[in-house]
Every structure is written in C-alpha cells, then in structure tokens.
Amino acid sequence: MSVNSAAFLLFLAVAVAVYYLVPKRGRYLVLLAASAFFYLCYSLKAAIYLLFTVAATYGAALGLGALRRRERAEAAAEGADAAAVRRVWLRRRRLALTAILVLNFTTLALFKYLDSWLGTANSVLALAGLSFRFRPLELLLPLGISFYIFQTSGYLIDVYRGKVEPERHFLKYALFAAYFPQMIQGSINRFQKLQPQLIGGNEFSADQFKYGVQLMIWGMLKKLLIADTLAPAVTEVFDHFTQYSGAVILLAVVLYCLQLYCDFSGGTDLVRGASQLFGVEMMENFRRPYFAHTVDEFWRRWHISLGEWMKDYLFYPLALSKGLNRLGKALRPVVGPRLGKLAVPCISTLVVFLMVGIWQGPGLSNIAYGLWNGGLMSLAMIAQPASVKLRERLGIGHETRWFRVVQVARTFALVVVGRYFSRSSQLLQALRMLKRTVCSFGWRSLGPDALFSFGLTPVNWAVLLISTAVLVAVSALQERGIPIRKTLEKKHWAIQFTVLFVGILVIYVFLSGDYIPAGYVYESI
C-alpha cells in the first residue's frame, strides 16, 4: 500500500472512523491494529522482523529499568558507598545498553548495507585475483527500519539515562515502536512526547482534524506535483550524465534538491497530517530548510528529528566524552588555545555527519556527503572570527537584507554541491559530474531546448513552475511567521472552498486510476 494511493486513504478513513467509535480506553488498540494491518499489507517477513525488534527492545528496556531499580535499592541500603555503587551499576547498565544497541544497529546494517559491502568485498577479492565471491543476500529492507531502529534506540538510551520509565505494557510499547504513520516516512519521535498521545485515547478535535487533513493535502500536492514530476527526469540525468552538458547537470542537481525536499517533506506532512487525524502530534521534520543562512542552520531545519537524535544521542556524548576532551586538551599547545577549544566540537561534528552520511547509504559517496557537510560546519566554526572581521572591514552589517540573501544563496549552493554526492551511487560519478559542471558547462548549448532535453515536457515545466511558485510563496509567508492555515480560516468561505476544491481536484486526478498514456499498450503494430 503506497502512501500516495487511494487505497491508503481508504484505509486511513476506516481507521479514523473506528478510532473515534471505540471507547477511549481501547483507542490505542485501534491504532495498534491499524499499524499491524498496514505492516502486514507490506510484508509478513518484515512484520516478523519488526516484532522481533519490538520484543527485544521491550525486554531490554525492562532490563535496563530493573538494573536502575536495583542500583537505587542498593544505594539506599544502609552503609552503602553511593559513589561505588553507582560506579558498579553504571558499568553494568552501560554493558547492557551497549549489547542491545549493537544488536539493534547490527541488524540495521545487515539489512541496509550488507549487500553493498559484500559487493565491495567481491571487487577487492577480484582485484586480489581470488575466485571466491560472496553471494548477495538480497534481503527485503523492512519498511521504516531506520526510523524504528533509531526511535527505539533513543528510547533505550533515555531509559538508561533514567529520563523515562520503561513501558511495561507490551502492546502499548509495540504501538510506540510500530505506529504506522512513522513507519512510512519518519519522523523519529521521542518516547516522552509521543507515548502519552498514543495511549491516551484522544478526544476528537475538529481543529486538529482539519489541520491534519490540510497538512495531508499539502504534503500530497508537494509529492504529486513536484517530486513525482521531477523524479524520472532527475534519474535520467544522473544515470546518463555523460550525455548532458554541465549546465543541464547543474540544473538537474538543483531540481533534485527540490524533488528531495518535496518528496521527503511532503511525505512527512502526509504522515504527520494522518497522525493528527488521531490526535497524535508527531515531531516536525522540516522547517523550510532552503531558507537557512548557514549550513549549520540548514541541518537544524532539514530532517530535524534525525538531527535532534544525533545531537542528543551521539554529538553530546561524544563531545563530552573524557577521551575526546583529553585529546582536545592535548592538542591545545599544538594548535593554539582557540583551535584547541574547537577541536572537540569539530571532531564530534565530523563523526556525527559521517554517521548521517552512512545513515543514507553504504557507499563512499554517502561518506563523502557526510564529510562535506561536517567539514563545512567545522570550517565555518574555525573561520568565524576571520569572516566576522572581514565583514566588519567591508562594512557590511550582518543584518542587512541583501547580506541575508547572499547568505541564503551561498548556503543553498553549498547544499547543492553536497547533493552531487548524496544522489550519486558512486563517489566517482559524483566527482565526474562535478567536473563536467565546472569544466564542460556548455554555455553554447544553453537555450530553451536544454530544458526539454532530459524528459521534462512543456506541460511538466508549467506544472513545476506554478507549483514551485506556490510553494515558495507559502514558505516565504511562513518564514515571516504568518500561519497559513490560521490565516486561511479567517477568509471568506468561497476562498476556502476554492483552495480546498483545487487541492482535492489535483489529488483526485493523480490518484484515481493508473494513468497510461495513449500508445503505451499498443506498441508498433
């Protein structure tokens, strides 16, 4: 069941209806049943694997909780040396946590990366002249595995840190781990925030319901009109980049930025909206990232829930770790006090973005993508005083409007360069495409024809331009702090109706029935 399908909408409608018909106490069971149904529609095997993860993390969390309880009991015992007790139990807890996290992430890696790594190993074997080859496992990647592995891992760490009490009720915990909207497209939610909403048995709220529907429509439009229109054209250019001039490649990468944003944020809107129908607010994932002034800010606006996860569970622990800080101190005499101070955050940032890169995929190009972003941010930190000085020398106030515009444009350009890496399957491909962009830009071949050379028709372009214009306008308003939906509901009913009509019409046209262009079925005869 694809999210963008009439079938999904029907499923959702039924689930919502049943949810509010059932007494509050049982509502979470409706969500659980819907999630199970949704996941079983996807694949039985994946569902079994999901169940395994749920059971394992459920048990692990209880175990971690038990360890904490016993530690408290022991510490509270008379004559106990609190610090010593803490030391002993900390080690035990850490061991337990490490074990379950290793299990969690190893399985994720198995599913996501093993085949690719085996492929690499095979080419190494070939280079070494050996005839032995690994056979790829061709495992089916369970839907949402990255999301639920990260979400449950975050939960386990929180239990370990004592921030949350482990969920004792298995079904309730299963719902937290497998809540179907997030299986589709994230975001990675926090137990403290999500769980009360999931099991609370929410009251029907017309406002929230309306916002949910609107968010879904908005997300679907982004996906259908922009992302789906662009996908084949972008694929065409990336797959056959040698046939295109540097200009077209650059255009395709820029379009890819648009496609990715609309696909990902559209999908997130869709599932967040769907979740709101049940009165469950999921974590926001995007805040108009292309309006960011710095790369650092971009990453606080792009895939927010992953960024937050990385910050709380990877960046802070790393940056505060004793080892790294010792290294930072040791470096100070060598690189000077300022750089020494920055060494720890820089190294941590690089590691975090290395992980973000790997999170996206197993290839060298993904690693390069992570390092590019981490590197840029480290560089920005190191160069900050210099750039402030330069700005002052040039007499540019950092609040002036055009300086802001330049900042946004620069940040976007840097993001675009990064996209060469994140979209390419091979590092070499990304580098060759970059080279073509720079060295064979093809000024002479520039012209209207270039726009239609990679699969986008004039009609496609018209659709894209109009939808993107609307998207940019809406985003700009939001950026100024104007709440679109709140503003809209104060307008005349005819305006509200027209907006709704157009939105539904577009979605209906795209979702009702498979569209087969004439002449597809009838080939040459």
Place this chain on the structure above:
Amino acid sequence: MSSKKWLVMLPLTLLLVMGCCAVFNMLIDPFGVFGDPILDWYSYNETNNPRVAKLAWLDEHYQQYDSYVIGSSSAASYNVEELNDYLDASFYNLFVYGCDTRDYRDFAAYVLEHYTVKNIVLNLGINEAVYYDEGEDDLNGRMHAKASGRSLPLFYLEYALTTTLQSVEKLAFRLRDTELPQVFDVFLVESGCYDKRVRDVEKIGDPAVYDRAYTGEFSTSEQGGQLPYVKECAQMVAEIRDLCAERGVNLMVITSPVYAGQWNAYEESALRAYKTALAEVTDYWDFSCTPISYDNRYFYDQTHFRNAVGTMVLAEIFGNDQVWRPERFGAWITAGNCQTYLDGLFSDPPTAKVEDYTADVPVLLYHSIVEEPGSYLEVSPETFDAQMRFLAENGYHAVTTQELIDYVYHGGELPDKPVLISFDDGYQNNYDYAWPILREHDLKATIYAIGVSVGHDRYKDTQFEMTPHFGFEEARRMVESGVIDVQSHTYDMHQWPPFESGDRIRQTMAPLEGEIYDDYAAALNRDVAAYNQIAKKELGYEFTSLAFPGGDYTTLTEVLVHQAGIPVTMSTRTDSRNILVRGLPQSLYALSRWSVMEETTQADLLEVLNG
C-alpha cells in the same frame, strides 16, 4: 469558517470534485464508453480500448455489416474487402489487441445475439493458448461489461471516475491529429482493421536492410515453451461453434501464420496438443507453419504476419489462383487427418528455397542519348550500344515492370539474370537512338515520360526552349514494337522554376512546404488521373509504374501513390538491392536505380548488376 463547518465542506467538496471529473470524462470519453458525445473519435477510442470502443461503434453501425472477424492483433492482417469479395458479405474486423479467447467468446455471443450475422471468421495464433482472460484489470484491456456479463453500473462508474488525465490527453492529441495514423489513432474505423497505410509502404527486400531495421523484433532464443491454456482455448472455440450452429451462422476457424522463431519456441508436444484439441472441437484451416514462416520479411514482428500474408491465406482458402502462394501453404484440418498432418509437419517441415521466391533485379537509369554528351545525364549512342551489347552478351535479360508485378503478385517467372533498363523524362533522343539499339540487342526498356512534356520542345507556359520530347505518335510506335514500355514520370510534377508560371511550382512529387494533406492529396491524385487519361487515350493503357521526379518523395507520397493503385515505384537511391519477394508488394516499392553515364565502365556495370 469554523473547523466543524470546514469538515462538513470536506466531503461535499470531494463529491463535487468526483462529479466534475466524471462529467468531464463522460463528455470527452477517452475509451468510447459513453458514446463520445463531443469528439466522436472512434479511431482514438479503439486505440485506447478496442474491446469497448469497437462494440460502441458496432452498436451504432451494425446494419452496415453482416459478418465479423474475431481474433487478436494478427487477425488485423485480414483485408475485409477481400473477404467481402470471396464470401459476398460485408465484414467488420472485430479483432482486438491482447490475446484472450474468453473475449472472443464474449464477442461472438454478443454479435450473434444483437446483430444479424452471416459469417464469423475466427483467427487463432499460438498466443491464444498462452494467455487467457487477461487485461480485465486495466481500463485499456477490459471487455465491455455488456458483453462480458460483469456488473454494468460498476463498469460505467469506473470509467467515469478514472483519472481525467486520459481525457486531457485525448484533447491534446486531437490537436495533433493528422490524416495518417499516429500512435494514438491506429484503427480504420469503418473496417475495424489497423490503419497500416504508413507501415505498409516500407520498402522490403534486401534481407540485410530488413534485419537491421528490425533488430530485436525477431529474437528466437527461447525454447521448450508450454501452452498452458489449450483446454480453455478449445473450450471457448467450442462455445463459439455451438453459438454459431444454433443460429445457422457460417463459422470459419483459421490458425494463422506463425513466425518460425515463435513456432520453434514451443515444445512439439505442446503444439501437437493444441492443434489436436482444436481439431477435436472444429475443422479449421491451418497456416501456422508454412514456408513463409521461415522468412521474417513476411512478418511485422515475432507475432504478427503481414497484411500481404493475410491476402495469401484468404486466396488459399478460397482458391484464388491470381495470388501467389508457396507450396504446402495451408491445410484443411479435421479430427480425421490431424495426426497425419502433424506427423508430416514435424518430420518434414515445409521449408522453401530462398531463390524460389526471391529475385534480385538491378535497375539501370538513363536520361538522354546524344551524339556529344555534355552532362552526366547524357550518354553517347556508341557507349550505349556498347553497354547494351555487354548486357546481351553476358546473358542478362531485360524485363518490364509488368513482369516484376507478375512475379511478385501472381507467381509469374522471371528470366535468368534479370535487369530493368529505364529512361527518365521521355526525350526524343530515346526514340532516335535508344530504341533502335535496344531492338538490335533484343533488350527491353521502360521510359518514364513526363506527361505534360510529351511531344514538346518548349515549356508549356513560358515557351522557353527545352530538349525535345517524343510525341505520342513515336511512343505508340515504340510500345507496339514490344521493346519499349512507357510509364509515368508524373503528368506535371517535375517543373523547373525559371520556366514555369504560377507561384506553386512542383519540382518533385514531395509535398510543398506547409502544404496540408487535403491539398497535397488532391494535387497528387489529379496528376495521376491526368496522366492516366492521356495515356489511356493515346497508348491504350493506364500506367502501373512511376519514377519519382528527382528521386524525391516522402512517406505520404508513397502512401498516396500506392493508394492510387500504382504497384511499382522507382527511386534514385542505391543503398539497397532490389530483392523481389513473392507475395510482398513492398518489394516493388521505391526500387533502387543505378545511373549509367558515359564514363561507366563494364566493370562498374558488373558491380551494379551483381551487387
């Protein structure tokens, strides 16, 4: 507006959207489900879904027909006019793409129930035993519910509520519609056949050229295939047989020609079982494996035999000896003779020798024979005489276009080492020099004369001088001698701008720039008629061969010329050999011609003649 009101508006808006889309779909009707009230464009609808749109057409026009061809797209190759002649009936070709014998049964039941029917021709290929009851899921392949017996309201609802993009596309294609078929309108509405006007002007002959043009269409790698739906196919045929018998309707079952690559892809046992199962149900004509199966030029692709082959099949069935067929082409199969027939088919497959049904005929091209040749179009009488002597002494036999026609169409024979000698334009010097020399060497030639120039030495409008052209008096004399055949180089589509009046000057037969179809077709047909009228009057025959002036023509030119009934055309290209293939009219299209000049040596000639 309060959120509650908005939530009331939501379902109402959804209903309104669905309603608007449904009305739009019903008005534009891309599948021909709702009577196509505005565009009335059956050819498009049939391309989108032949099952639905053809029945829609028939429901309105069934009085025009009394007989039906039922089958898949290979049945498209049966010409309904030939069937009409043979059976004194008026046929509609109710074939659909995608093989599905269940649909055949539903079609038969429907037409028998609702229309007056004399004959049903049921065509079966091999795929009829490979697929069964397919395509019901998508709107393009679904059978009309009134014939399939499925729910009619649901049927209409689904076509009304489907995405409006198909309707939008239909409107867009309407703007791009032309007279000739395009990928979105491939049907001839009246006959129900595919519109192969464009497809069937493709020159065919040189096997190397054909293989290159059809790379990948005739892949024959698979083997050991099974036929999973033999039982279902036979069952459906039996039901059609019974339906016809009930109403006293004549049913003719044909198993149509199959390309050898496809034939051999299946297990012998499977093929035997299929043929036997059919024979147990009904008697039928079998053409599946015949000598033409082994030559891909008789096929459009792996699974579709050419229209020309359809003509051969019908000629065999109805005993029309005007149409050439190879030996062992077709057999009448009954339950009694089936096993013997199959034994023969598999123990001794019906192959034919290529040289028995193809011939390489080079065509030489001359213009003027003059005492002092100045341009490359001119050859001196001495040289011409030497060249003709060379031909005669080396055993070449000059042939006429009529002999080529007889060879391809009617099974006539060609002499050894055939060559066709042609002259363009119709100059007086052809009469003065070439005719006597040809006669002397017992050779024949074809002169392509420009109708309007015959007997003139001045341009018709401006009276400028030009090379003198022979008159009809001379032409008659040459024709009556049996040495010269005069054919058309157009009546007046070979004009020369400086010497003509008017602003629409036709230097060649190709359409003028920006000329619309109707104007061009009218001009071309007028020209053909004008030439025929004068030729009939002066020479006693209409022309059967045309040389394109300047060697210039387009696909549309070819379509119109052959539609006007001219079987042989001459180009000036030299990039492929003229391989005549018996039964294939396309092997007489746009024949290559090699210009012979004063400087042409005997070695050059030999190279042209031998390829």
Place this chain on the structure above:
Amino acid sequence: MEKLLRILEENCPGIDVLGSDRLIDDEILTSLDVVVLVGELNDAFGVSITVDDLVPENFNSVQAMYDLICRLGGK
C-alpha cells in the same frame, strides 16, 4: 555569576545572552555553542557537566546555567 558572564561573552561573541530565557529553544545558542561552553565551564568551575545535564532547561538562560553549576558544586 560574573565569571560565568565573562565566559559567555568570550565564547559567544555578539550574542545577547542576558536578553532571553529561551536561548536554546530559540536557537540563539546552537549545540556547537553549548559544547564549547560546557568544555569551558567544566574547566573554569571545576565541575563535570554530563550528557544528562544537557537539556534545554539547563541552558535556556544565564540563571539556569548558574543554577546548574551551583547544583554540581562549582565554585
């Protein structure tokens, strides 16, 4: 407190730390700033701020940071 303000000024130039009590929530201080800051505070006050302490509530305002340091026994 003054020591804390001095450190803040040194490490977060151009930021009006006293003007807000939502320094983290409004992203006036980013995680990078926080990490640099924590390193400095650990050194300057002889405390050991751990990951568990890195929650917005502890860094949203100067007062909150001060309270944190006091709680951890910093001088």
